[in-house]
Amino acid sequence: MATIKAECHTCGAVRLRVADLTVKICADDDRGAYRFRCPRCERAVLHDATSAICALLVSVGVEEEVWSLPAELREQHDGPAFTPDDMLDFHLLLDGGDWANRLAGVEDASA
Numbered sequence: 142m143a144t145i146k147a148e149c150h151t152c153g154a155v156r157l158r159v160a161d162l163t164v165k166i167c168a169d170d171d172r173g174a175y176r177f178r179c180p181r182c183e184r185a186v187l188h189d190a191t192s193a194i195c196a197l198l199v200s201v202g203v204e205e206e207v208w209s210l211p212a213e214l215r216e217q218h219d220g221p222a223f224t225p226d227d228m229l230d231f232h233l234l235l236d237g238g239d240w241a242n243r244l245a246g247v248e249d250a251s252a
C-alpha cells in the first residue's frame with residue numbers, strides 16, 4: 142500500500158495512507174489544499190497545495206472535495222454600516238418581549 146509523507150505543524154513528518162487525506166479544490170478560484178488528521182497528535186492539518194500536487198494526490202486515489210466560497214461574499218451592501226448604537230437598540234428590542242412581531246411591523250394586540 143502506498144504511503145504519503147506529509148508535515149504536521151506539531152509533530153513534523155508523518156506517513157499517511159491514501160484514505161487519510163482529502164484534497165480540497167475551491168470551485169471559484171481553483172485554489173487547492175489537502176487536509177488530514179495527524180496520526181500522532183490527532184490534530185487537523187491543512188496545507189495549501191499547487192494544482193500539480195493536488196492532481197498527483199488525486200491520481201493515486203486521494204478523495205477530492207470541491208467547495209465554493211459562501212454566496213454572502215458576492216452580496217452588495219449599500220446601506221449604512223451597523224453601529225454600536227444599532228447593537229444597543231437591537232439588544233433593547235430583544236429584551237422587550239414580542240420582538241418578532243415588532244421586527245415584522247405587527248403591533249401587539251395585548252399591549
Ligand SMILES: [Zn+2]
Pocket residue numbers: 149150151152153179180181182183184
Ligand atoms: Zn501531529
